[in-house]
Amino acid sequence: MEKTKQWGWSPQWRKCCRGRKRKNTLHPHKERQHLPVAAEQNRQRWLFAVYKPPGVAWNRVRDAVETRLLRELNAAPAWPPRSRIRFLPAASAGPPGLVAVRVPVLAEHRLVRGPRFTQLKIGAGHRLDVKASGVFVLGVGHGNKILSHLYNCHLSKVYTVRGQFGKATKDFSDTGKLIEKTTFDHITREKLERILAVIQGTNHKALLMHSNIDMKTQEAYELAVKGLIRPMGKSPPIITAIRCLQFALPEFQLEIHCLHETQQYLRKIVHEIGLELKSSAVCTQVRRTRDGVFTLDDALLRTQWNLQSIQNAILNCQLRVKTEIEKTMSHWDGTCAPGGTSTSPLG
Amino acid sequence: VGTALSITSAACGYGFTLLSSDTTDITKVWGTGLNKDSQLGFQRSIRDRTKGYEYVLEPSPIPLPLEEPQKTRVLQVSCGRAHSLILTDSEGVFTMGNNSYGQCGRKVVEDEVYSESHLIHQLNDFDSRVVQVVCGQDHSLFRTKKGAVFACGWGADGQTGLGHYNITSVPTKLGGDIAGVNIIQVSSYGDCCLAVSDEGDLFGWGNSEYLQLASVTETTQVNVPRHLPFKIGKIKEAACGGTGNIVLTEEGSVFVWGYGILGKGPNLTETAVPEMIPPSLFGWSDFSPDVRVARVRCGLSHFAALTNRGELFVWGKNLRGCLGIGRMEDQYFPWRVTIPGEVVDVACGVDHMVSMVKSFM
Numbered sequence: 001m002e003k004t005k006q007w008g009w010s011p012q013w014r015k016c017c018r019g020r021k022r023k024n025t026l027h028p029h030k031e032r033q034h035l036p037v038a039a040e041q042n043r044q045r046w047l048f049a050v051y052k053p054p055g056v057a058w059n060r061v062r063d064a065v066e067t068r069l070l071r072e073l074n075a076a077p078a079w080p081p082r083s084r085i086r087f088l089p090a091a092s093a094g095p096p097g098l099v100a101v102r103v104p105v106l107a108e109h110r111l112v113r114g115p116r117f118t119q120l121k122i123g124a125g126h127r128l129d130v131k132a133s134g135v136f137v138l139g140v141g142h143g144n145k146i147l148s149h150l151y152n153c154h155l156s157k158v159y160t161v162r163g164q165f166g167k168a169t170k171d172f173s174d175t176g177k178l179i180e181k182t183t184f185d186h187i188t189r190e191k192l193e194r195i196l197a198v199i200q201g202t203n204h205k206a207l208l209m210h211s212n213i214d215m216k217t218q219e220a221y222e223l224a225v226k227g228l229i230r231p232m233g234k235s236p237p238i239i240t241a242i243r244c245l246q247f248a249l250p251e252f253q254l255e256i257h258c259l260h261e262t263q264q265y266l267r268k269i270v271h272e273i274g275l276e277l278k279s280s281a282v283c284t285q286v287r288r289t290r291d292g293v294f295t296l297d298d299a300l301l302r303t304q305w306n307l308q309s310i311q312n313a314i315l316n317c318q319l320r321v322k323t324e325i326e327k328t329m330s331h332w333d334g335t336c337a338p339g340g341t342s343t344s345p346l347g
Numbered sequence: 348v349g350t351a352l353s354i355t356s357a358a359c360g361y362g363f364t365l366l367s368s369d370t371t372d373i374t375k376v377w378g379t380g381l382n383k384d385s386q387l388g389f390q391r392s393i394r395d396r397t398k399g400y401e402y403v404l405e406p407s408p409i410p411l412p413l414e415e416p417q418k419t420r421v422l423q424v425s426c427g428r429a430h431s432l433i434l435t436d437s438e439g440v441f442t443m444g445n446n447s448y449g450q451c452g453r454k455v456v457e458d459e460v461y462s463e464s465h466l467i468h469q470l471n472d473f474d475s476r477v478v479q480v481v482c483g484q485d486h487s488l489f490r491t492k493k494g495a496v497f498a499c500g501w502g503a504d505g506q507t508g509l510g511h512y513n514i515t516s517v518p519t520k521l522g523g524d525i526a527g528v529n530i531i532q533v534s535s536y537g538d539c540c541l542a543v544s545d546e547g548d549l550f551g552w553g554n555s556e557y558l559q560l561a562s563v564t565e566t567t568q569v570n571v572p573r574h575l576p577f578k579i580g581k582i583k584e585a586a587c588g589g590t591g592n593i594v595l596t597e598e599g600s601v602f603v604w605g606y607g608i609l610g611k612g613p614n615l616t617e618t619a620v621p622e623m624i625p626p627s628l629f630g631w632s633d634f635s636p637d638v639r640v641a642r643v644r645c646g647l648s649h650f651a652a653l654t655n656r657g658e659l660f661v662w663g664k665n666l667r668g669c670l671g672i673g674r675m676e677d678q679y680f681p682w683r684v685t686i687p688g689e690v691v692d693v694a695c696g697v698d699h700m701v702s703m704v705k706s707f708m
Contacts, residue, residue: 190706193706201673201685217612220679221614225625227632
């Protein structure tokens with residue numbers, strides 16, 4: 001056979017690998033994977049939430065979870081290796097000829113093949129920036145497709161934001177470059193409430209405008225009953241509810257329910273509240289307490305990033321995620337969904 | 348108002364508002380709005396000391412002829428089309444305004460001129476202390492501590508409930524299905540009246556042209572209180588509007604019936620049987636399952652509901668923006684009003700609303 005170069009992007013190499021990449025099977029020369037492995041992968045089809053600590057980028061968290069999971073999956077006891085009959089030459093002491101001997105198949109030994117799992121597809125939901133912390137949704141395997149459906153549901157997220165009056169910085173947080181300092185003795189809780197009511201009122205109007213529904217129709221009533229009046233496409237950040245939890249000058253804590261936002265937008269809101277109150281404010285903490293159906297109780301701490309707790313978390317959340325997606329999608333399926341997809345999400 | 352007092356009761360009439368505080372100061376009641384029939388008492392004009400104002404543009408104190416002005420407290424105020432009632436704790440009920448149908452509880456005087464009148468009538472002759480006063484369009488209802496209901500005023504729609512369609516100028520006790528029943532709440536704003544007993548039963552009388560009482564009778568005017576046998580549970584509070592009625596049950600469910608914008612979308616315009624409004628419209632959800640409606644109020648063509656979280660939801664016809672939702676269109680289902688505080692009580696009028704709000708502290 002003539003020697004053809006099979007490496008790089010030559011057509012022969014691509015033909016050899018094309019089928020493997022598409023059908024997600026192993027290279028034809030390697031052994032097929034065992035059934036128990038496939039069963040474990042079948043179980044990890046859905047979503048779970050993790051508590052992202054502040055000061056860490058979100059992709060590092062995702063990588064850390066992936067590494068831990070891989071380590072635990074590979075440490076699980078493997079099936080005993082297969083054995084086959086080989087005809088080996090007889091021992092020197094007996095009659096000459098071939099003797100049938102049962103030997104283990106070395107090609108399947110862990111040290112020969114390498115670890116069973118080298119990569120897990122873990123996708124991340126709504127991202128959190130470095131300074132923020134809180135509920136961070138991850139999806140394993142098939143859960144990635146569910147993640148995109150959850151994104152199209154446009155569920156609201158809840159944040160607790162802590163702020164401090166008296167300072168204004170360049171990036172609206174307390175670690176940025178200081179620009180100005182102001183007094184804040186004149187600020188009362190009542191004034192803060194008034195500002196929050198104004199913010200809520202304007203965002204309420206924006207919510208209606210971007211949802212593109214006419215309030216006079218029966219459809220609008222039905223959507224409101226189900227709680228589905230929200231923008232189903234791209235829209236600027238909208239705050240659906242905001243209230244003050246604690247107020248102790250100079251610090252205050254707000255609870256914000258919002259859609260399509262970024263954490264920097266929330267910090268900017270704190271800065272603008274400070275400006276409205278004729279003072280200045282910086283944001284000291286942004287913490288996501290709920291992301292769609294995942295609350296703080298469902299989020300796993302770093303000590304819990306192991307296989308067992310992740311599996312338990314997935315099982316706990318499965319039903320909730322399914323009902324939420326069905327509730328939203330069943331309304332928009334069949335009708336012209338403004339901006340969202342209309343494929344059936346659950347396979 | 349300009350004082351540090353807290354307003355305890357407010358009422359909206361047809362173009363005017365009354366605010367009252369339960370203080371022992373001399374000034375207990377303020378009024379603003381139309382005063383063409385002296386429904387706000389005599390407001391002395393600054394320019395001409397003999398004349399009074401026909402339109403009061405800011406809350407002005409209403410002088411009351413009290414025997415002990417520094418001891419008596421004003422418990423509640425109520426306003427009708429052109430008359431008002433003020434309830435005190437020890438000196439009975441004071442009425443002022445238009446009396447062409449006897450709604451002020453005094454004898455009708457022919458060709459009486461009501462504007463710039465100093466007359467404030469005092470009513471004290473009931474079987475026990477009056478605990479609630481309610482004004483309909485041109486009639487008045489008084490509920491006493493013993494659970495009896497008295498009425499006076501116009502009766503052409505049977506809204507006095509006394510068995511006839513004439514006017515009554517002296518408060519008379521009602522009979523019918525509520526005789527002997529301990530009534531804990533009465534409500535009226537137009538020409539229909541509702542009463543709730545302590546056992547959770549509902550009684551209605553008055554105008555029924557809009558199917559408000561069509562579940563018990565086909566006639567359009569009912570002049571004797573009739574029991575309304577709705578199987579919706581024990582009723583806690585009822586409110587009557589011009590064409591629609593709303594009740595709140597013990598479990599916190601809200602039911603509406605009648606005609607007009609009832610709160611279940613533009614398709615439901617009239618029904619004789621109460622329909623429930625889904626609690627998810629009032630903020631109830633899986634994440635906050637303890638949100639319940641605490642109070643319901645009714646204006647002439649709009650409704651208001653207060654939840655236990657202090658949130659105000661309004662729906663109905665939006666005359667001149669009275670709903671306060673930021674838009675001028677009618678609202679066909681309950682919509683939240685953004686208010687910087689916790690709403691304690693709400694009073695609905697024809698085309699304006701007053702809400703008493705407590706700051707969050």
